[in-house]
Amino acid sequence: MDLKASSVTADDSRAGNPAPNGRAGATRRRGARLEEAILAAAWSVLTESGYAGFTYDAVAARAGTSKPVLYRRWPQREELLLAALAAHWPRIEIPDTGSLREDAIGFLRAVNSDRARTIVLMNALLADYFLATGTNFGELRAALRPDQRPPFERILARAVERGDLPDRHWPPRIVNLPFDLLRHDLLMTLQPVPDAAITEIVDAVWLPLLHRPPTGDERNIR
Numbered sequence: 001m002d003l004k005a006s007s008v009t010a011d012d013s014r015a016g017n018p019a020p021n022g023r024a025g026a027t028r029r030r031g032a033r034l035e036e037a038i039l040a041a042a043w044s045v046l047t048e049s050g051y052a053g054f055t056y057d058a059v060a061a062r063a064g065t066s067k068p069v070l071y072r073r074w075p076q077r078e079e080l081l082l083a084a085l086a087a088h089w090p091r092i093e094i095p096d097t098g099s100l101r102e103d104a105i106g107f108l109r110a111v112n113s114d115r116a117r118t119i120v121l122m123n124a125l126l127a128d129y130f131l132a133t134g135t136n137f138g139e140l141r142a143a144l145r146p147d148q149r150p151p152f153e154r155i156l157a158r159a160v161e162r163g164d165l166p167d168r169h170w171p172p173r174i175v176n177l178p179f180d181l182l183r184h185d186l187l188m189t190l191q192p193v194p195d196a197a198i199t200e201i202v203d204a205v206w207l208p209l210l211h212r213p214p215t216g217d218e219r220n221i222r
Helices: 031-049 056-063 067-073 077-088 100-114 116-125 127-133 137-144 151-162 177-189 195-211
Strands: 011-018 024-030
Touching (some): 031 116, 056 067, 056 077, 077 137, 100 116, 100 151, 116 127, 151 177, 177 195
Antiparallel strands (some): 011 024
16 A cells, blocks of 8 residues: 555544435544553553564454555654553652652662563563664653653752752663662562662662762762
């Protein structure tokens, strides 16, 4: 099919209820309703078939629409993938307890509870995607939330605002270390991480790194 020559509208049609004149008509899905149906279909295809089976043909067939409708909204397969992930990726609120330690532990516990299965599943299903694009899970996470700072950057920023930490430059590897360690344990064991391990990540690893004297580029900003 020549997509450029196709007449692609912002809706689609499916066999539906009879039209007012009594003849068989079509129901049309438009705008947000159509997009929601497509992204739900895309998520189903991804979770059932992985990235290798995540094709325009498969998603269009599952959504009951046409490929031109998909191409109009998402010209690249990667764009459709990111849209489906963004629509279905579990959102987790960042705790704001007034304590750096409690915010960090609370967030890790929420991830461990709500996202453990999703993280393991997505790393397996998207292995071909990471290989094809040369990206990794961290870059995917950033692409899904381009308008947001990573959770532990926000947790640290709050601690600095409260005066719990100096206004210093920390390398991203240190900032995001709690989440990276949690994800590592999830992927290695394919099981939720024990609560004692979450506490150890924060108390024995992360907080000591944050409170040690600055070295190199970790100089005071002020």
